[in-house]
Amino acid sequence: MATGHWKDAEPRPMTMDDARGVTRRLLLSPGDGWDGWVMRAFELEPGGQTPRHVHAWPHINVGLEGEGVVTIGGEEHELRHGSNAFVPAGTVHQFRNLGSDTFAFICIVPEEGDPRFE
Amino acid sequence: MATGHWKDAEPRPMTMDDARGVTRRLLLSPGDGWDGWVMRAFELEPGGQTPRHVHAWPHINVGLEGEGVVTIGGEEHELRHGSNAFVPAGTVHQFRNLGSDTFAFICIVPEEGDPRFE
Numbered sequence: 001m002a003t004g005h006w007k008d009a010e011p012r013p014m015t016m017d018d019a020r021g022v023t024r025r026l027l028l029s030p031g032d033g034w035d036g037w038v039m040r041a042f043e044l045e046p047g048g049q050t051p052r053h054v055h056a057w058p059h060i061n062v063g064l065e066g067e068g069v070v071t072i073g074g075e076e077h078e079l080r081h082g083s084n085a086f087v088p089a090g091t092v093h094q095f096r097n098l099g100s101d102t103f104a105f106i107c108i109v110p111e112e113g114d115p116r117f118e
Numbered sequence: 119m120a121t122g123h124w125k126d127a128e129p130r131p132m133t134m135d136d137a138r139g140v141t142r143r144l145l146l147s148p149g150d151g152w153d154g155w156v157m158r159a160f161e162l163e164p165g166g167q168t169p170r171h172v173h174a175w176p177h178i179n180v181g182l183e184g185e186g187v188v189t190i191g192g193e194e195h196e197l198r199h200g201s202n203a204f205v206p207a208g209t210v211h212q213f214r215n216l217g218s219d220t221f222a223f224i225c226i227v228p229e230e231g232d233p234r235f236e
Binding site: 004006033034058080081089106 | 120121122123124125145146150151152155157178180182183190195198199200201202204207224226
């Protein structure tokens, strides 16, 4: 799905430990021609959150809808439609939905950072 | 501006030949830590368009607001809030605002594809 709309991509539950109410959708990958990178859309239910974790690759984020925050190394940053955020490699981070609607955002990672889409 | 909102980034006119009513804003660059890549927000006035052109690097796009199209190798793709598009390297392409409001979108390129922000 190199070209389309994130809501038309197939949602898959995120099964990572400590993920709550999180689905992800594959939008663009090396298979589409973006060598080395993967663009996904994440959707967090009200009350949903990703694990508070750290890894060796960065995240590039763009807010799509809803009201959420990303905590980056102890600092909270609002993430909503049109916001952008950068999570540097090796920095503890977590995404949380603070609103009463779905919170959704783009998350770009190097391909080594994307769990395989089965 | 690694973390913020695209509307808070400084708008700069795009002076490329055949660009009409186009401004771009720098959101994220290698200087912020994203090695090799630059994320910009483009804004096209009603009637605005980017040049119809081709180059050796890809574009990764996410629609922000308004109603536009990107022509990729002769095919038109709608680009609006939440749409994504991939323009492969070496493919003729053009962005056009088809609406009566501003059309804005994210455009990610390798750093060699980003005109210097003076």
